[in-house]
Amino acid sequence: MQFQPENFRFEESLGYLVGKLRGLMQLALEEEVADLGISAAQAIVLMRIQLYPGLPAAKLCRFSGYDTGAMTRMLDKLEDKGLVARQRSAADRRVVELELTVAGSELCARLPERFCRIGNVLMEDMDPEEVATLKGLLRRTLDKAEQAFARQVAQSEGETE
C-alpha cells in the first residue's frame, strides 16, 4: 500500500507522469518521422515487422495491443506506400504473413537514429546508472501491469516466435 486516497495528488501521481511523458514522446516521434512520410504508429509497426520477418498480422496485433480491424487498415496504407508486402501463409491459409519490401527495409534502417535522438535528449543530463535504474523500474512496473491488467494480451509464452 504505497498510496492512500487522502494524500492523493493527481499531478504527482504515477499515472500523470507516465501519461504526460508518453504524450510528449509520441509528439516528438511524430515530428521525427514526418519527413519519411509515415506516422509514429506506422514507424513502430514497421520496426516490429523488421524484427520478426514473416510475422502473422494477428501476432503483430497482440504485441502492439492493437485491434485487428485497425491493423488491417494500417497495413492497407503501408502496402499502398509500398513499404510492406502481405502474403497468405501456405501452411495456414487464414494467416497473412508480413514482410518489408526493399523500400520498407531502407526506410526502417533510418528509424533507430530517430528513436535514439528522442531518448538522448530526455536522458541528456542523467548518469548511465540512473538511466539503467529508470528503465529497470519501468520494466518491473510494466511486467506487473501486464500480469495484473492485460487480459487477452499474449505474453511471452513462445509468442516471441
Place this chain on the structure above:
Amino acid sequence: MQFQPENFRFEESLGYLVGKLRGLMQLALEEEVADLGISAAQAIVLMRIQLYPGLPAAKLCRFSGYDTGAMTRMLDKLEDKGLVARQRSAADRRVVELELTVAGSELCARLPERFCRIGNVLMEDMDPEEVATLKGLLRRTLDKAEQAFARQVAQSEGETE
C-alpha cells in the same frame, strides 16, 4: 549520448516501456471508473477542475495537452451529465470558467481511491525508496521533455493559477 542507433532495440527502449505502460494504466483506469458513468479522460478532467476551481477552459486544454475543440465537446458531455457548470467570465467575456456541480464534487471525492488502487497494484512489490526513485526519475524526464518538446504547452509561469 545514452543510446546509439546501432544498438537500438525497440522493445527495450524508453518509448516502448512508457508507451505500453501508459496504455495498460489507461485501460485499468477506464475499468475503475466505468461504474461512475465516466471515461478515464473525463475523470482526469474532473480532477483538474476540482483542483483549480474557476479554471478557464483554455488553461485546462494547455494543462491536459488537449485540443480546444475536443475539450469543448468533452465539456458538453460533462455538462449534460450535470457534473460541470460553465460560466462566462465577467472580467473577460471570451473566457468560460469551469466549476464542479454538487454532483460533480461528490463524484470527484470518490476518484482518488480509484487512482490509488491502480498505483498500489503496480507498486505492490516495490520498496518505498524504489517508488520514490521511480517517480523522481520520471519527473526529471518529464521536465526535460516539456522543456525540449512542448511548444505552446504552457509551463509553470504562473499558469498554475
Place this chain on the structure above:
DNA sequence: TAACAATTACTGCCTTGACAGCTAATTTCC
C-alpha cells in the same frame, strides 16, 4: 480613435482506433 493582432470558445471535417459482426480456414471432439 481606428486599424490590426491575439486570444477564447466553438463548429465542421478528417483520421485513428475500438467494437461487433462476418466469412473463410483450421482444429477439436464425438
Place this chain on the structure above:
DNA sequence: GGAAATTAGCTGTCAAGGCAGTAATTGTTA
C-alpha cells in the same frame, strides 16, 4: 469422417481527438 468451436483477417459503424476556419472579445499600435 463430420459437426462444433476456434482463429485469422476483413468490413461497417461509432466515438475520440486533431486541424482549420469562424465569431466575439480584448489588447496593442499607429
